[in-house]
Amino acid sequence: MVLHVAVDVKRLSELGKKYPWPRPKRCLACKSPRVWGHGHVQRYFEGFVHPLWIRRLRCPDCRTVYTLRPDLFYQGFQYSLMTILSSLLARIMDHCWLSYIPRQNQQYWYKGLKLQAFRLRNVPAPDRDTMEEIISLGFIPSSHSLNCAMLRL
Numbered sequence: 540m541v542l543h544v545a546v547d548v549k550r551l552s553e554l555g556k557k558y559p560w561p562r563p564k565r566c567l568a569c570k571s572p573r574v575w576g577h578g579h580v581q582r583y584f585e586g587f588v589h590p591l592w593i594r595r596l597r598c599p600d601c602r603t604v605y606t607l608r609p610d611l612f613y614q615g616f617q618y619s620l621m622t623i624l625s626s627l628l629a630r631i632m633d634h635c636w637l638s639y640i641p642r643q644n645q646q647y648w649y650k651g652l653k654l655q656a657f658r659l660r661n662v663p664a665p666d667r668d669t670m671e672e673i674i675s676l677g678f679i680p681s682s683h684s685l686n687c688a689m690l691r692l
């Protein structure tokens with residue numbers, strides 16, 4: 540289970556595994572108060588040459604494993620939230636792609652947005668209002684998954 544949490548990614552890159560990650564007081568699956576550390580995994584993020592150490596937690600009672608994730612980055616996306624939303628807005632408002640991001644990535648994000656807009660509002664060409672509604676409902680606008688609600692701590 541991926542949990543999006545507020546993280547200072549600059550500090551995280553400096554502290555590595557010593558970064559003080561926030562953790563849930565209770566397991567989100569079974570409400571157990573015991574949520575233990577479960578090592579780290581490395582992930583790449585936009586703006587950092589080296590992968591960052593990401594905390595994992597585990598509930599010993601129901602065995603749910605949590606991977607914490609900076610909430611500025613969507614699950615499965617290496618580019619930051621700001622970059623993805625800027626790209627989608629450029630596509631919606633100006634019908635163009637951002638010049639400094641590979642077009643393939645942006646086409647993939649836009650395809651995700653079209654999928655989410657169609658699922659939510661049955662509209663084939665999403666506009667700005669539709670995108671904002673998708674975000675305000677807690678969904679990831681660029682996701683190709685039908686189960687893409689963000690879990691936040």
Ligand SMILES: [Zn+2]
Pocket residue numbers: 566567568569570571598599600601602603
């Ligand atoms: Zn549990």
